[in-house]
Amino acid sequence: MGPSGGPKLILIDTSALLPLLYCGHGQLLRSIESRYGIQFGVVQAVKSETQNGLSPPHKFAGRQESLRKAISNKTLTVVDEVYLRSKFDRVGESLSRQCDEEGEKLFYAGLDRGEAYTYGASLTLSCPVVNEDASALKRLLRERAQVPTPHLRLWDVIVFGLQAELLTQRQCDDTRSQLLKLQERLPQCFRDRSVGDGLSSFYCRLTDPTKPQIGADANQETFDDFGRLELTPIDAELNALPPVHPGT
Amino acid sequence: MLKQILEAARLDEDYCARLLGVPLSEFHEWLDGKSALPRFILSELSAILGHPTDKLVEPPRKARLDDSALAPAVWFKLREPRLKPEDRAFVALVRKLGFYMDQLQTVRQNATRQFELLFASIRQSVDGSAPPTVQGRQAAVEFRKQTGLSKGQTGIGEDIRRSIRNLGVILIESPLSHSQLEGCCMRVGRDGRDVPCVFANTYGSTWFRRNVVIMHELGHAIFDLGTSPVTIDYLDGAGNDEFTEARAQAFARDALIPASVLNHATNKWGIRWASLNPAIIAQLMASTHVEQRILLEAACEHGYFQEEKLEYYQKLNCSGELAALSDHALTTEAYLRRQPSIPLWIAQNRNTALGGRSLRLPAGYVGQVILAFNDGEISRGKAAEMLLMDRETMEERFGSLLTMAE
Numbered sequence: 001m002g003p004s005g006g007p008k009l010i011l012i013d014t015s016a017l018l019p020l021l022y023c024g025h026g027q028l029l030r031s032i033e034s035r036y037g038i039q040f041g042v043v044q045a046v047k048s049e050t051q052n053g054l055s056p057p058h059k060f061a062g063r064q065e066s067l068r069k070a071i072s073n074k075t076l077t078v079v080d081e082v083y084l085r086s087k088f089d090r091v092g093e094s095l096s097r098q099c100d101e102e103g104e105k106l107f108y109a110g111l112d113r114g115e116a117y118t119y120g121a122s123l124t125l126s127c128p129v130v131n132e133d134a135s136a137l138k139r140l141l142r143e144r145a146q147v148p149t150p151h152l153r154l155w156d157v158i159v160f161g162l163q164a165e166l167l168t169q170r171q172c173d174d175t176r177s178q179l180l181k182l183q184e185r186l187p188q189c190f191r192d193r194s195v196g197d198g199l200s201s202f203y204c205r206l207t208d209p210t211k212p213q214i215g216a217d218a219n220q221e222t223f224d225d226f227g228r229l230e231l232t233p234i235d236a237e238l239n240a241l242p243p244v245h246p247g248t
Numbered sequence: 249m250l251k252q253i254l255e256a257a258r259l260d261e262d263y264c265a266r267l268l269g270v271p272l273s274e275f276h277e278w279l280d281g282k283s284a285l286p287r288f289i290l291s292e293l294s295a296i297l298g299h300p301t302d303k304l305v306e307p308p309r310k311a312r313l314d315d316s317a318l319a320p321a322v323w324f325k326l327r328e329p330r331l332k333p334e335d336r337a338f339v340a341l342v343r344k345l346g347f348y349m350d351q352l353q354t355v356r357q358n359a360t361r362q363f364e365l366l367f368a369s370i371r372q373s374v375d376g377s378a379p380p381t382v383q384g385r386q387a388a389v390e391f392r393k394q395t396g397l398s399k400g401q402t403g404i405g406e407d408i409r410r411s412i413r414n415l416g417v418i419l420i421e422s423p424l425s426h427s428q429l430e431g432c433c434m435r436v437g438r439d440g441r442d443v444p445c446v447f448a449n450t451y452g453s454t455w456f457r458r459n460v461v462i463m464h465e466l467g468h469a470i471f472d473l474g475t476s477p478v479t480i481d482y483l484d485g486a487g488n489d490e491f492t493e494a495r496a497q498a499f500a501r502d503a504l505i506p507a508s509v510l511n512h513a514t515n516k517w518g519i520r521w522a523s524l525n526p527a528i529i530a531q532l533m534a535s536t537h538v539e540q541r542i543l544l545e546a547a548c549e550h551g552y553f554q555e556e557k558l559e560y561y562q563k564l565n566c567s568g569e570l571a572a573l574s575d576h577a578l579t580t581e582a583y584l585r586r587q588p589s590i591p592l593w594i595a596q597n598r599n600t601a602l603g604g605r606s607l608r609l610p611a612g613y614v615g616q617v618i619l620a621f622n623d624g625e626i627s628r629g630k631a632a633e634m635l636l637m638d639r640e641t642m643e644e645r646f647g648s649l650l651t652m653a654e
Contacts, residue, residue, distance in 0.1 A: 015629065045288040051271040059640055080286075100287040107288070110355045110620070112629030113269075117288050136627035183643075 009039050011079065011122050014049040014114040015132035016154040017042060019184055021050070021067055022060040023175045028157070030075040031166045036208075037234040040130075041079040043103070043117040047071070059182050079121050099124045110139045122148045128229060130157060132185070137223060149226040150205040155187050159199070160206040160231075163214045169196050187221070205229060249306040251279040253299060257323030263337050266603030267344060268292060281308065291438065295347035296340050298322040298477065300439055322434055322477040330428045330482060337605045338424050339432070341636075345607065346418050346436025346445050348634045352616055353416075355625050360416040363444060366394055367470045380491045384498025387470060391503050401512035404504060405459040405537025405576070412466060413612065417444045421458060421580075422608035423451035433465040434478035444469040449483075450608070455576040455583070456539040463503050467496030505538045505546045514552070521552040524561050530569035537576070540566065584611070597645040600636040609635065618649050 012020070020029070029040045042050070047067070054064045070076040077083055079099070085092035103120025107113060115136040122129045123144070130152040131137065140147050158175055161167035172195040179186060189198035204215040205228045219225050254261055265275035268289060277283045285293070285305055294301045299320040316324060326336050353359035373390040374383045392398035395411045404411075412419050418436060430449050435442040446465040448458045461481070468479040472492050479492070513519065513535050519528060532543055541562055548558045571577040575586055598609045614635065621631040628650065632642040643650075 043288075044286045048270045048274055048288075051274065052269060053638075055271070058638065103288065104291065107291075108351055108354060110626035110630050112627060112633045113288055115627055115629055133628050135621070135624070136629060138624050139627045139630075142624060 008037065009041050009077075009079070009125065009127045010152065011041050011043065011118050011127055011129045012046065012076070013118045013129060013131040013133070013136070014046045014053060015136075016130040016152075016157075017046060017050050017076075018053045018060045019132070019154055019175075019179055019182075020157065021054065021070065022063050022182075023178050024063075024066070025158070025161075025175070026066050026070045026075055028161045028166055029070070030073070032157075032161070032164070032231070033075065035164070035166075035233050035235075036231040038231060039077055040075065041077045041083070041121075043079050043099070043114070043121050045103075045117040046114040047078055049114045079125075095124060106140070106143065109143050111136055119148070128152055130154065134223065150229050151223045151226050152205055152229070153187070155190070155202065156204055156206040159195075159202060159204040159215060160208070162195070163204065163211050164208050165211070189220070203228075206231065208233070249308050250285065250293075250304055251281075252308055252318050253297060253304070253320065254279070256318035257297065257320060257336075258327050258333065259323065259336060259340060260333060263603045263605075264296075264340070267296070267337075267340055269602075292344070292347055295436065295438055296343045298343070298435075320477075325476070325478050325480070328480065331480070332427065334605065335424070335427050335429050337603065338427070338429075338607070339434075341602055341605050341607050342420055342422075342445065342447055343434075343436050344602070345420065345609070345636060346443070347438065348636070349418050349613060350437040350441060350443065352613070352620060352626075352634055356616065356620055360414070361443070363415040363417050363469075366391075366415060369394065370470055380495035381498040383471075384467060384495040384500075385502045387467065387495075387499045388502035388506065391466075391470075391499070392506070397503075398508075401508045403509065403535055403537030405455070408459060408462060408504075412446065412462070413610075417446060417466070417469065419446050419448075419462065420607075420610060421448045421450050421462075423606075424449045425451045427451070428482045428484065429480065430483045431461040431465045431481045432478060433468040433473060435473055444473055450580060454539060455580075456533055456537060459504055459537055460500050460539055460542050463500035464496045466503075467499035468492065470499070471495060501542055501546055505536050505543060507550045509536055510547055510550055510552065521547065522557075524553070524557075524564070526564045526566035527569045529561065529564060530566040530573055533566070533570055534574040534576075540564075580608075602636055607636070618646060622649075622651050 032038055033040065050067055051064065052058070053060050054067055055061055071078060081093060081096035084096045088095055099121040100117070101120070102123050103117035106119055107116035111119065115131065115133065118129055118131070119136070119140055126148065128148050128150060132154050137147065137151050158167065158172055162169060162172050176186065176190055176195055187202060189201035199215050201220055202215045203218065203220045203224045205224065207213065207228055207230055209230045210233060254264060261275065261279060262272055265272045268275070270289065278285050290301045290304060293304060297304070297320050319327065326339055350359070370387050370390045374386045376383070378386070397404045397407060397411060409419055427449065432447050434445055436445040437443050446462055446469060448461040448465065450458060453461070464481065465479070472479050513532055514521070517531055517535070519532065529540060529543070533540060536543055544558055544561050547553060548555055567577070575583050578586070598611060598614055600607055600609055617626070617631050617634045620626045621628065626634070629639065631650070632639045635642055
């Protein structure tokens with residue numbers, strides 16, 4: 001749905017949004033938006049699930065405010081009819097209906113509510129998705145011949161933040177520790193190693209071609225062969241932005 | 249409109265929000281008309297309420313309408329004073345489960361609607377002008393014949409659950425404490441694809457009693473669901489109208505313990521009906537799979553002993569003898585632990601709770617959800633959704649069984 005330079009919208013599913021917000025990476029999303037012109041979005045079902053997931057008794061409880069803040073300051077946009085109308089004028093209404101119809105089909109085809117409506121919007125709007133649950137993509141691949149690519153994971157966003165110098169290695173390691181404490185699944189290369197030590201085995205699917213490359217050059221995991229997304233800064237001067245501080 | 253419908257149905261708004269898994273604040277915005285009901289919630293809400301989706305999104309009526317013009321049929325019947333808010337909350341939970349059971353069958357491509365043909369054929373075989381008890385008996389003969397349960401002339405208690413589920417009927421046995429509800433039957437699932445759902449309350453009940461309750465509710469499913477959205481049976485024996493109750497009860501009794509089964513037991517065990525004692529009654533219960541009261545009523549009616557003895561026989565306490573003869577006299581948990589074919593996790597991890605109400609998921613359903621995930625037919629999140637629990641709880645309970653390579 002974006003100009004030739006790449007997509008303008010990346011959708012995030014609940015499985016990736018919860019740990020991102022819990023670890024205080026709302027600011028990272030905002031920095032990516034301002035430097036690369038990429039808007040992160042959620043469908044209504046994900047907004048709803050995330051709001052619940054950030055409340056007690058769930059393990060990500062305690063960061064409810066971060067979601068409200070991210071939506072109110074437009075770090076995250078809710079991809080609904082209002083948003084689509086604002087971007088596509090009259091076509092927005094039919095696009096919204098199409099997103100919902102696709103979402104409903106996928107919901108009955110074996111994806112959970114958030115995943116189904118996220119991929120429904122992603123298929124309609126041709127934009128990539130950040131999702132921690134590879135089983136959802138596997139299911140989608142059985143359902144559809146073509147799926148949005150690349151398939152982004154939480155750690156693609158975090159390692160991209162490191163490459164773009166929006167995060168420090170220490171911040172990445174803190175995130176790793178927080179997620180380990182919550183018994184969240186981590187990529188194989190970061191399970192027993194720090195981010196710095198495991199980086200050479202991580203093929204990051206999100207990259208800035210204007211910066212020195214980090215991580216593995218070759219595919220490491222399933223779906224790495226779906227390609228990587230290159231984001232180019234919209235203004236070179238903004239590259240001088242200091243690293244963000246999670247939680248701020 | 250949704251707010252008016254919930255009020256008319258006597259359903260608690262906050263409970264509904266928790267049941268649907270949406271934040272309270274968001275749900276109240278929908279109720280107050282501050283934001284439109286999003287598409288992602290419509291199908292589930294429609295399945296729970298038994299109300300078409302297009303009616304849910306209608307704007308609120310300005311004119312004050314009587315509740316009978318607003319409450320969906322199933323919920324209007326559930327406003328019965330003997331049912332407490334907790335009972336209605338439980339029914340809503342059962343309806344949600346029915347919604348996901350239907351989805352699982354669709355995904356696994358094993359959805360069946362055999363009940364439609366069977367029920368129609370049973371109804372056709374019954375003389376509609378006959379007394380209700382005769383109709384129930386005729387239906388029982390046809391049911392046993394068409395499901396193959398008439399072979400062997402032994403108790404069918406161990407086979408009825410599988411047979412009923414194979415027909416495409418949803419069967420749920422779960423404890424519902426402090427409730428007058430013993431069993432009920434209703435249609436659940438998506439509009440146009442709904443299926444009968446039979447529920448039996450296991451709280452304070454025995455397996456032998458539940459066999460009767462299940463077959464009684466199945467009798468209602470065969471005859472009454474076409475005209476009534478829900479049938480309710482209470483612990484005190486009162487239920488729907490006299491005619492339908494008599495027919496459903498006769499169906500249950502003759503499906504479980506027809507004369508042929510009594511004959512077989514009599515010959516096999518050399519029963520002397522004139523001098524029954526607790527040990528003999530326990531033996532009969534263990535082999536026919538029917539509770540004491542129904543067993544003795546059936547035997548008396550078939551002329552095995554004089555009616556004067558019925559009350560005396562029914563008062564004999566044979567629980568100790570029965571426990572020694574049948575594993576089914578154990579509690580559900582203890583029974584499942586003893587069965588080598590049933591994994592321990594099924595016995596221990598089937599309870600789910602949503603919005604403060606707890607429900608015991610059918611063991612076969614839990615197993616099918618896990619299989620569906622491992623076969624790549626559903627995502628991890630969908631598995632949790634289908635098990636009516638969050639991902640963390642699912643991982644804690646079943647993590648080691650979820651083996652699909654990701």
